[in-house]
Each structure stands twice: as C-alpha cells, then as structure tokens.
Amino acid sequence: MKSIRIAMIVAVAVLLGVVASTAAGSTRSAKKVTISVASLIPGSTPEAIKQFNAQVAEFEKKYPTITVKPVEYQWTAPTFAAKLAAGTLPTVFEVPFTDARTLGDNGQLANLTPYFKKLSYHKKYNKAVLAEGTDAKGQIIALPKGAYAQALHYNRALFKQAGLNPSKPPTTWGQIRKDARIITQKTGKPGYVEMAKNDNTAGWILTTLVYSLGGRMEKGIGTHAKATLNNKYTVQGLKMLKTMRWTDNSMGSNFDLGWSDINQAFAAGQVGMYISGSDVYTNLVQAYNVNPSIYGLTTIPLAKNKTAGVLGGGTLAAVSPKVNNTQLSAAMKWISFFYEQPLVSKKQAIRNAKTLVANKQPVGVPALPLFNHKQYNLANSWIKPYINVPLGHMKPFLNGIFKQKLIPEPEASTQSVYNALNAVVESVLTNQNTNVQQMLQQANAQAQAAIEQGS
C-alpha cells in the first residue's frame, strides 16, 4: 500500500514538473523576440564592430528575451528609398531630420508615442529636436540619435606643411580661399574640397555655404513654400567656388565625391579643408582610422549680417511600421539603451564610454544637445575622464559653435531642393563657362515644382 502511495506521489510530482516546465517553456518561447537594428556603416574597422557587438551583448544580457541582429547600415537617399520600397530596412533604422516627418505622415514609420511616454526622461528632450521626430498628428515617430552643426574640418599636417598655423584656422571665407591656395601651392594637395556628388550632398553643402553668407533656399512651409534658390547669396557663393576652382585651382581635379568619399580622402591626407557635420570624426575613426594628430575642427565662417547662420541637422532612430507590438516594444528598448541612455543615465554613459575606449573608439566627439542644456552639461561631465578625441584640436569649434545662429535645413522638400542644386554645383566645378544665373533659375523652377507636389 505504502509503495503504491509513493508511486502515486512520484507520478504526480513528475506530472506537475512536466506541466510546469512546459508552461515555463511556452512562456519563454512566447516572449522571445528578434529585432534587426542598424549598426555601423559598411567597411567599419574590426575595433568598431567589436565595440558594437559588446553593446549588443550587454543589451541581450539586460533583456534576455530579446535577440538583436545587427545589420550594416548607411543612409543614402537612393539606397534608403529602395530598401523602404522593398521592405528590407532593419526593424530599427536611422533617418535624417529632413525626412522623418514626411515619412511619418505617409505612414512609413511606426508610432512610438505610447512607449515614448513611458520613458522616465521623456520630458528632458530639447523640444526643437523632438519636433523633428513628431508627425502632423503630434505622434512621436522617431527619437533623436544625434544632432550636428556644419563645421570646417581641416588637416593640421597640411596646414603646417604649407607654413600655416594649424591652431589658427580661417575665420572668414576670404581666409579659407587664401589658405586653400597656399596649401595647394605648397603641398600639391587640394586646399579646399567640396562634396559635389549627384546624391544630394552637393546641394547640402551649397546650402550650408549660402546659409553662412546670409541666404535661404526657401520661404514659408509645406507645399505653400516658395523656392528661393536663385538668391544673391547663392550667386555669391557659387562665384566664390568658381574662382577657387578655375582661378586659384585649389579644389583639386575630382568633383564627384560624396560623404564617404570625402571622409576617406581626408583621412588619407588628400584634403586640406572640407565642410561636413561636426560629428564626422566618429566616422573618420570607425571607417578610416584617421590619425588624430592631423585632425582639426573649427566653425564655418559667418558673414557679418543678421541672417547668416550655420546649418544644423541630425539623425533620428525610427522603427518599421510593419512590426508587431512585441517587436515594437523590443525596438524601443534598444533605442533607449543604445541611443538615449548614454545621454541621460550616468551608469550607462560611463559603461558606454568605457566600452568605446576599450575598443579604441572615439568618446567626446562634438555634438549638439538632444536634451535640455542642463542634461547636456551633466552628460558631458560624466564622460569627461574617458574623452579620447583630440579636444585641443577641436577648440576653435567648441569655443565658437554656441555663439553661432543655428538654422535648420530647408523644411519643405529638402532632398528635392538639394537635388535641384546638385547640377548647379557640378556645372560650376566642371564647366568654366557655366551660366550661374541661368542654371539657378532652372534649379529654382525644379525645386518649386517639387515643393508644390510635396515630393
């Protein structure tokens, strides 16, 4: 009798165990979720990849039910559009400030609002930056990854070689022109190079130049905006480029460089000065292993008038609208962990900085505040002991940038406005007899048509 009772107890225990383990297993498998996330740009160094993977491992340790699949990612207008159409973007991807709102209005980005409101730090965001990721209905459709101001990057070694003082970079466009000429004459390398590729980088940099002289590319907002590409400042900027290209001969011989190409050329010591976002040092290290000793950063010279300003932009992290709620929740956790927490949590900021330093990745690259100014200063103080970028070489920028007026990119049909300007820049740099006025009028008509169509 006793043995029967024991047998029954054992049987019940085994049965309960099996049921419990099955239930636990099914719960575990039900909660498991995999998301793909934008990682580094193709061609990044092994150290950069190692650092990224370390962050993924840390995240997966923190959220054991989430598996993160990193996907190489670089935003360019044509590749983004193709991936968007094909539905092959990762779950979490990055978009520039210029595109997020329209993509959100078109239903091409997931609504993050419910998850956003649960973030403990959601009230600390810089309102202007957060507006870039808010659609017409007031829904949050993207969260900021980083904000930049356009800046002048220069090669200190070439400055020295040309007999110029690398600690005193140019502060006017006239000086840029003069220094570029000297660098070309003394070193044989192009003194000033500009992105002039047909992938809209040409238009982006020309707009930066025009802003710095006091001009604007459009007036008004939305489809009612008026294109003003053919303003006197654009003509002035183009004439200056023409002189540098054809009279001074200080811009080199190749005029089809895009964002990556010019970074590569700069890291290889082939460029005296160029304009790009203030945070580009990260890419110079991650993809091209730039020698920190040659790197210099300063502000873009502004003309002495009330409207002159520096173009500012940035990148946002967004989620595909095709995900389910579990994936969306996991994606938001990743966005918070990877993009936002290092700026609002001391623990995460220090851990992140330590991982970056251990993998020889830059800490302390100049960027504009995503959160309020108090939070910005606080976050900077947390990582101060770990800063490994040549801050001394960036002083001209850091001392000057907060005194400059920051102007956002053209609001209406930004990429189309840049696209219309591409051909003008290309023409000025490849055809000495370009009729600037005529080309600008054509570009203006093209941009106006795009604005009216909302494309």
Next chain:
Amino acid sequence: MTLTTVDQAREPALPSKRGLSRSYARPRRTPLNWVRGGGLAAFLFLLPLLFVFGAFSWYPIVRTAIMAFQHTNLVEAPTWVGFQNFAAVWHDPLFPVAVRNTAYFAFLALIFGYPIPLVAAVLMSEVRKRRGLYSVLAFLPVVIPPVVGVLLWKTFYDASSLGVFNTILHWVGLGPYPWLQSQQWAMPSLVLYSTWANAGATIIIYLAALIGVNPELYEAASVDGAGLLRKVWHITLPQIRGVLLVTLILQIIGTAQVFLEPYLFTDGGPVHSTLTVMLLIYNYAFGNSLGGNYGMATALSLMLAGFLVVFSLVYLRATRSWSTR
C-alpha cells in the same frame, strides 16, 4: 494451322484498313491517359520553372504594366491615374536629355564598340600560336565583376595628373584629361570602359562563327591573289553576316538599356551629361528618399520596352532578305 516463317512471326500482322484507323486513332483525352502518358511527370518537372519564371519574370512585368497607370507609394492603397504618368514623363525636362544621352552612348558604342570585337576576332583567328591564351585574355574582363571593374577604372580615370591614364598619356606629351569630370569627356569614357568590359563575349561569338567559314574559300581567294583585307571583305563578312546582324541588334538593345556604367561611374553627372533612360527610371523610383514615383518609373519602362519591340521588329523585317540571302 498455317505455317509461318520465323520472320513472318516477328512482324506484326498488317491490320486491315478499318483496323488501322482504329488502332492508330488518337486515344481519348482523359486525366488517366494524360497521367499514363507521362503528362503529370512532365508537369511536375516543369512546375519549379513555371513558378520561378512566373514569380520573377511575368509577375513583375504584369505588375509594371499595372503600376504605370497608378499612383502608389507601396504603402497606401494605389489610385488609378490613367495616362498621367506617361504625360508626366513626356513633359519632364530630363526625359529628352536622357533619350539624347542614351542615343549618344549607343552611337559611340556602335562606332567603337561594335567593330573592335570583330577586328579582334578576325586577327585572333589568323593567329596560329597561343590562340587559347588570346581568347582567355579577351574574355577575362567579362568574368571580372562589374563593380570591381568600375572601381578599377575609376582609379584609371583619376582626373589629376597622377591618374593612371593621365600618367601614361603624359609620357607621350598628352593630357591631363578630365575624363569623368567633364561633360564632354564623361560619356566617351563610359563607352571606353563598356567596350573593354563587354568585347570578350562578342569576340567568342565571332570566333565560333569564323570556324564555320569554309577554309576552301580562303584557299581559292589566296590562289586568286587576294590579300587579308579582301578576304575579310569578300569572304568573312558575307559568311558571318547572320551573326553580325544578331550581335548588332543585341548591342542596340543592350545600349538602349545602359545603366551600370552611368550609375556606378558618374551617377548621371556631371550635369546630367551621362543620365540615360534606365538611370532616369531608377531615379524616378529611388532618387527621392521619401519614396519614389513608381508610376513614372514603370511608365517610362513600358515606353522603353515598347520602343525596343517596335525597333526590333522593324530591324528584323528590314534585314530579313539580307540575312537569308
């Protein structure tokens, strides 16, 4: 009992006229007969091919034809817009530019790219030693992945005096030339690369055609005192004219659809000087990061396909008598 020889026994008895009609009559078409006759097996073998062809070839073609009459961003429901996309393409100021550039590319490719493989094939067929080596050398560019080839040639085309071509030309007192950085030079530069990259395949076709030419014709011509050029003109070209006509139409169709070279080398620049019809289609679809104009892209695709169909029919009709003479 009737005696029959062995042979007679093996041969089937001839059926009567009535029997003939009965025994050779087509069996009734029933599913069972179809299966017994191997129809099912043939269908099963055909199924993967039909699926692949249908999914990756016919479905996109049908979808393209439909999308050409729609406005869609591939997210929201499409709307029918009739011929609006075709009208938009027709009135786009870049459309005539792209057509002109494509025609220019085709013309340059015809002038330089078409005769070079023929000359090379004739010369190679005349060579007695190491013909295999020359064939390999000629075909090598074809097996190099185009992206690799373009990257290689981009360094050749470096517009500075340190570029490969400019350095070589400098030795003979020429240059430096702007190559891809000039509106005048960009398109010929693309044609030069394209000729290098594609000549190998055509050379192999010509070499195969030349083998088919009867050697006795050459011997007879030699007896009559004909030199190499006269033999080529009077024997080789007429003998392989069928192949020449086919490669010509294939080249024209290929050049009308040129995309890779302008996309990878110049992205259509400088100032749209290398913007081709195919690149314009690509730009319509993917040029804007906010979502492309797929309606215009598919409309232009249909226009291009229609033009090539009509052109091919006219060409084949016009050259029918010459190719079969």
